[in-house]
Amino acid sequence: MIEGIKWLFFDMGSTLVDESAAYESRMRNVAQLANVTYEYVYETAIGFYKENKKGDLETMKLLNVEKPEWRQEYEILYSDAEDCLKELSGKYKIGVIANQSPGAEKRLKNFGLLKYIDLVIASAEEGIAKPDRRIFEIALNRANCEPGQSIMIGDRIDNDIVPAKKLGMRTIWIKRGFGRYWNIACEEEKADYEVNNLMEIFDFI
Numbered sequence: 001m002i003e004g005i006k007w008l009f010f011d012m013g014s015t016l017v018d019e020s021a022a023y024e025s026r027m028r029n030v031a032q033l034a035n036v037t038y039e040y041v042y043e044t045a046i047g048f049y050k051e052n053k054k055g056d057l058e059t060m061k062l063l064n065v066e067k068p069e070w071r072q073e074y075e076i077l078y079s080d081a082e083d084c085l086k087e088l089s090g091k092y093k094i095g096v097i098a099n100q101s102p103g104a105e106k107r108l109k110n111f112g113l114l115k116y117i118d119l120v121i122a123s124a125e126e127g128i129a130k131p132d133r134r135i136f137e138i139a140l141n142r143a144n145c146e147p148g149q150s151i152m153i154g155d156r157i158d159n160d161i162v163p164a165k166k167l168g169m170r171t172i173w174i175k176r177g178f179g180r181y182w183n184i185a186c187e188e189e190k191a192d193y194e195v196n197n198l199m200e201i202f203d204f205i
Contacts, residue, residue: 004149005151007140007145008094009094009097011160013098013099014178018177019074022070022072024038025071030063033063034064041063072107080197080199081111081113094118095121098121098123108120121135131163133167148170151172152169152171154179161189161191162189171192172191174195175196
């Protein structure tokens with residue numbers, strides 16, 4: 001069990017929020033623009049993700065296609081998100097550190113999660129995006145929390161696990177979304193714990 005923890009920080013996309021349908025919409029648009037099949041776009045993107053690259057963006061570059069608009073209306077909560085935060089918020093302070101377009105706090109409120117969250121640090125409002133360590137430092141400073149008293153929980157090794165670990169935060173890699181295809185290449189990429197869903201977090205805290 002992880003002891004001495006006061007704050008739990010969560011990523012949003014592919015951690016609390018299921019972006020599968022939004023990614024599918026984007027990839028179908030890419031396929032249409034490039035005059036190829038959706039299956040080709042999807043499989044090509046997966047290949048890039050397995051190489052620890054941003055698969056959708058790399059596929060757009062390969063096909064010489066402009067990035068389609070992200071459809072936020074297709075985002076939904078993971079089924080375990082509210083139950084997890086509801087229970088954890090009774091024991092810990094809950095924060096969010098996320099790369100998001102403007103209005104992340106409002107979206108969390110619309111999802112019914114904001115009542116469990118004590119602090120939201122989002123890239124659009126801060127002008128700094130992960131993996132820049134400064135966005136983590138801002139969160140810890142506003143939380144009045146030492147790195148070793150916190151855990152970062154996210155799906156991205158590059159954006160969530162590596163920078164948080166360098167700061168001395170504990171880390172939990174949640175292996176869902178495209179982030180689950182990341183191949184661990186070195187010690188600094190290894191999270192303290194790995195889970196497949198949010199409820200598995202309770203095995204450690």
